[in-house]
Amino acid sequence: MNFLKKVLPIAETQLNMANKSALHTSAVCCRVQSGRYRITTKRDRPLTYEMANPPHFIGHRKTWNSWNTSTLKDGLRPSQTAIEDVFIRKFITGTWHALVCSEIIIKRQHNTIRIAAIIRQAISPRKMYFLIGYTEELLSYWMQCPVTLEFQTVADKKDVVFKYI
Amino acid sequence: MATNLTRLLESSIRSTNAAAVQSSMRLFSNQQQQHQPEDDDEEFRVLNLRTIRQQARRREFKKEAVQPPRTKRMAVDQDWSAVWSGPRSFHPASVPLPLRQGYTERGAAAPSKYANAELMKIPNFLHLTPPAIRQQCEAIKKFCTPWPKGLETEAKWKRTFPLEVVTSDYCHSLPTIRNPEARRVKITLKLSDLQFDAHAKDKFLRLVGERFDRETGLLTFVTDRCPTRKQNYDYALYLLTACYHESFVTEPWEASKSEADMEQYLFERNQAKRSAEAILNWNASREEKVSPPSGYAESVEQLINEGENEYNIAKYKEEVLKLLKIAI
Numbered sequence: 001m002n003f004l005k006k007v008l009p010i011a012e013t014q015l016n017m018a019n020k021s022a023l024h025t026s027a028v029c030c031r032v033q034s035g036r037y038r039i040t041t042k043r044d045r046p047l048t049y050e051m052a053n054p055p056h057f058i059g060h061r062k063t064w065n066s067w068n069t070s071t072l073k074d075g076l077r078p079s080q081t082a083i084e085d086v087f088i089r090k091f092i093t094g095t096w097h098a099l100v101c102s103e104i105i106i107k108r109q110h111n112t113i114r115i116a117a118i119i120r121q122a123i124s125p126r127k128m129y130f131l132i133g134y135t136e137e138l139l140s141y142w143m144q145c146p147v148t149l150e151f152q153t154v155a156d157k158k159d160v161v162f163k164y165i
Numbered sequence: 166m167a168t169n170l171t172r173l174l175e176s177s178i179r180s181t182n183a184a185a186v187q188s189s190m191r192l193f194s195n196q197q198q199q200h201q202p203e204d205d206d207e208e209f210r211v212l213n214l215r216t217i218r219q220q221a222r223r224r225e226f227k228k229e230a231v232q233p234p235r236t237k238r239m240a241v242d243q244d245w246s247a248v249w250s251g252p253r254s255f256h257p258a259s260v261p262l263p264l265r266q267g268y269t270e271r272g273a274a275a276p277s278k279y280a281n282a283e284l285m286k287i288p289n290f291l292h293l294t295p296p297a298i299r300q301q302c303e304a305i306k307k308f309c310t311p312w313p314k315g316l317e318t319e320a321k322w323k324r325t326f327p328l329e330v331v332t333s334d335y336c337h338s339l340p341t342i343r344n345p346e347a348r349r350v351k352i353t354l355k356l357s358d359l360q361f362d363a364h365a366k367d368k369f370l371r372l373v374g375e376r377f378d379r380e381t382g383l384l385t386f387v388t389d390r391c392p393t394r395k396q397n398y399d400y401a402l403y404l405l406t407a408c409y410h411e412s413f414v415t416e417p418w419e420a421s422k423s424e425a426d427m428e429q430y431l432f433e434r435n436q437a438k439r440s441a442e443a444i445l446n447w448n449a450s451r452e453e454k455v456s457p458p459s460g461y462a463e464s465v466e467q468l469i470n471e472g473e474n475e476y477n478i479a480k481y482k483e484e485v486l487k488l489l490k491i492a493i
Contacts, residue, residue: 049267050282061268063286069337074346076339102282108338109252116254116285124229145340150254152285155231159280162267 039165049162050103068108081108084143088115095135099123101160111145118160119151128153191261194240234258246297253292255284260291327358332394349389350397352405356384359409369412430469432462441488461488 035055037047053061070081089104092115102118119128132149139147154160235258239248248259257264257278265275266283278284316322331351335344356377361369370377377384386404388397424434432438441457449455464484468477486493 048282049276053268057268062283065286067286067288067338070339076337076341076344081339101280105254105282105286107254107288110336110338111340111342114252114254116282118280118282118285121231143340150256150285152256152258152280153231154280160282162276 037165043164045165046158046161047163047165048102048160052162052165065103066106068106087142088113088139091139092117092135096131101154101157113139113143113145113147114150115139115147116150116152119153120157121153121155191237191239191241193242196240236261245294246292246300249291251292252288255287255289255291257281257284327354329353330398332398348392348394348397349387350394350401351385351387352398352401354384354405356382361412364415365412369408372408372412430466432466437465438462445488457488458484460484 035051037045037051039045050062050065058064066081066085068081069075070078085106088106092104093100096117096119099120099122100117101120105116107114107116123131132151136147136149239261255278257280260278262278264278264284266278266281266287267276269275276283316325329352331353333347333349335347337344359369373384376386384405386401388401388404391397391400427434438457441461442454445457446454461484464477464481468481471477
């Protein structure tokens with residue numbers, strides 16, 4: 001026991017030292033990558049205007065893709081709105097497969113949801129009209145409110161390219 | 166062969182020119198778009214005596230012709246509110262304006278309106294042009310009633326409608342139109358619009374407590390305990406009515422208010438009055454008894470309620486001299 005009495009304070013100081021050295025003292029780890037694109041060696045990565053401007057330019061060079069009042073202070077049902085927006089985006093990119101050339105813009109006004117996007121003219125207008133009706137019908141059933149699609153079409157995918165990096 | 170080629174070339178040039186003219190010119194709505202018929206090349210048909218085996222051609226995928234933008238066919242004097250009747254995302258083919266939007270490096274032109282997602286994102290007011298607003302105002306004018314006579318100025322309608330009700334409506338982009346904040350009702354009233362006697366006013370102010378602002382003289386009731394606005398409004402009016410009528414009720418225990426409970430010195434119920442009367446009615450018979458003058462009563466009340474200051478003491482001295490009929 002006497003031995004322990006001698007050893008304990010030393011062990012304690014050792015432990016304290018160990019705790020101190022466990023502090024992270026390397027370079028600051030604040031690298032952010034999301035929404036930013038790496039430059040390729042051939043400089044052939046196509047970027048749209050939205051992709052060319054990183055997220056910190058939102059509100060300066062580009063605007064938000066979702067417009068609603070839930071994000072205001074004391075806005076109601078913010079989480080549900082965010083989840084619904086994600087669902088709408090996934091549903092539209094899946095339904096209009098390989099046709100959507102831009103981000104999907106979701107604007108909410110009172111109980112209406114207006115969805116805008118840029119679509120490639122790769123399918124016939126008949127199919128496009130069918131898909132518009134189909135998307136509006138299903139989404140309005142799920143969201144329990146009127147949904148309007150306001151699409152713009154481009155002939156080629158390259159029309160939306162802002163620059164190559 | 167050469168003549169054929171030149172003719173073909175000429176005709177193609179002519180047709181492209183015509184198309185260019187047609188696309189660049191935008192006319193008034195009553196003018197007809199002129200369309201030049203293409204002159205057919207009259208060629209002799211070739212008689213083939215030897216039959217050539219038709220090769221089975223691969224079916225080509227026929228891409229349907231895309232319509233040119235609608236803006237090229239718009240008349241310059243068209244009814245814009247018919248083109249853009251309601252709120253809608255920007256569409257370059259329907260807006261005949263050379264818009265540009267977006268940030269570029271110095272020297273480069275901003276991205277044009279075609280395939281520009283930034284223009285589609287921002288809310289536009291193309292459906293709220295001044296003519297459209299005028300048109301809509303004209304349409305709803307038949308539902309308006311004239312402003313009531315005799316209520317032209319604020320002072321006039323304040324006198325007729327002393328009660329002010331403040332509620333808030335919330336517009337938001339949700340499937341529901343309810344907002345719990347909308348239930349709050351605030352009613353404001355000037356205390357001078359209510360009629361009281363001294364006891365009732367004192368009791369009313371005690372009942373309403375913090376709801377009365379002494380500086381502005383405004384009485385404010387804010388109710389939010391009921392779930393709907395209607396209930397809260399009714400409750401606020403009930404509170405006001407109940408407080409007003411309750412203030413006129415004198416409970417039996419109110420008579421037992423002793424001198425220690427008084428919040429203000431009153432000359433009428435104090436020793437000062439009795440002393441003054443005793444001095445004035447020294448050796449006087451019952452009929453000749455007089456009460457101290459009101460000026461003296463006022464000065465005593467002022468001296469005790471407001472505290473001793475130069476003015477109050479001077480006034481008190483003057484009144485005492487007057488009461489005792491001492492001339493200096």
